[in-house]
Amino acid sequence: MSQRLQSKRLISAITVLAISFSLSGCVYLRLLHFKNQLKSFDENVSVNTADKLTFAFRNPVVRDSDFVFISGANPDKIERPPQSSDVEVWTWTFEKRLGYPEDKPYRMEFKTRFEEGLLTQMEIDESFAKLVGNELILSLFRKLANAKINKLRRSMSAELNERSLREMSLPSLSEIIDEMGEPTRILKPQSLKNARFEYEFNFLDPKSGKNAGQFRLYFAGHLENPEFEITSFRITGKAR
Numbered sequence: 001m002s003q004r005l006q007s008k009r010l011i012s013a014i015t016v017l018a019i020s021f022s023l024s025g026c027v028y029l030r031l032l033h034f035k036n037q038l039k040s041f042d043e044n045v046s047v048n049t050a051d052k053l054t055f056a057f058r059n060p061v062v063r064d065s066d067f068v069f070i071s072g073a074n075p076d077k078i079e080r081p082p083q084s085s086d087v088e089v090w091t092w093t094f095e096k097r098l099g100y101p102e103d104k105p106y107r108m109e110f111k112t113r114f115e116e117g118l119l120t121q122m123e124i125d126e127s128f129a130k131l132v133g134n135e136l137i138l139s140l141f142r143k144l145a146n147a148k149i150n151k152l153r154r155s156m157s158a159e160l161n162e163r164s165l166r167e168m169s170l171p172s173l174s175e176i177i178d179e180m181g182e183p184t185r186i187l188k189p190q191s192l193k194n195a196r197f198e199y200e201f202n203f204l205d206p207k208s209g210k211n212a213g214q215f216r217l218y219f220a221g222h223l224e225n226p227e228f229e230i231t232s233f234r235i236t237g238k239a240r
Contacts, residue, residue, distance in 0.1 A: 073203070132170070165230070186198070
C-alpha cells in the first residue's frame with residue numbers, strides 16, 4: 001500500500017471520528033440542558049394525570065434525532081396526527097427479560113410526542129403508572145435532575161429511598177409480582193428485610209432485532225412479608 005493511500009485513509013478516519021464526536025457532543029449538550037431544566041421542574045414541565053400520566057415540556061430542547069442517535073434504532077411505531085404535518089408520536093415498547101421460560105411476560109409502552117422535531121410530551125405506560133402510582137413516578141422524574149450519568153457507558157441511575165417514599169401510598173412486592181410476574185432476578189435474598197427485586201426491560205431494534213435500549217427497576221422489600229409496602233425504588237438505564 002502506498003504512503004499516499006495510507007495518508008488518505010488516515011485523514012478519512014480522522015474526519016469520520018471528528019464528525020462523530022461533534023455530533024455526540026451536540027446530543028449530550030442537549031441532554032444536559034434538559035437535565036438542568038428538571039432542576040426547575042415546575043417552570044419547565046407540566047404534568048397531566050387526568051387520563052394517562054403525561055409530562056409536557058414547555059421549553060423543548062431534545063430532538064427526535066437524539067433518540068435515534070443514542071439507541072441506534074427507530075421506534076416501534078411512528079404516527080402522524082391528521083392535519084398536523086409537523087407533529088409525530090413515537091411509540092417505544094420495552095419487554096421484560098424473563099427470569100425463566102415459564103415466567104409471565106410483561107411489557108411497557110412509552111410514547112414521545114415531537115413538534116417540529118423537538119420533544120414536547122412523554123406519556124408513561126398506563127399499567128405501570130396504575131401499579132406504582134403517579135406520585136412515585138413524578139418524584140422519580142424530579143429526581144432525574146440529579147441522576148448519575150455515565151457518558152462513556154451511555155447510562156444513568158436515580159433512586160428513591162425510604163425517606164423519599166415515606167408519605168406515599170406504595171405497592172407491595174406481592175402486588176408487583178401479581179402484575180409484572182416474577183422478577184428477572186432477586187438480589188440480596190439473604191437479607192429478608194431488604195431483598196431487591198430486579199426487573200430488566202429491553203427495547204429491541206424493530207429492524208435488526210438487536211438490543212437498542214435497556215432499563216432496570218429495583219424494588220426493595222421484605223421477603224418474608226411480601227404484602228408489606230416496598231421500602232425503596234431505583235431505576236437504571238442505558239442505551240445500546
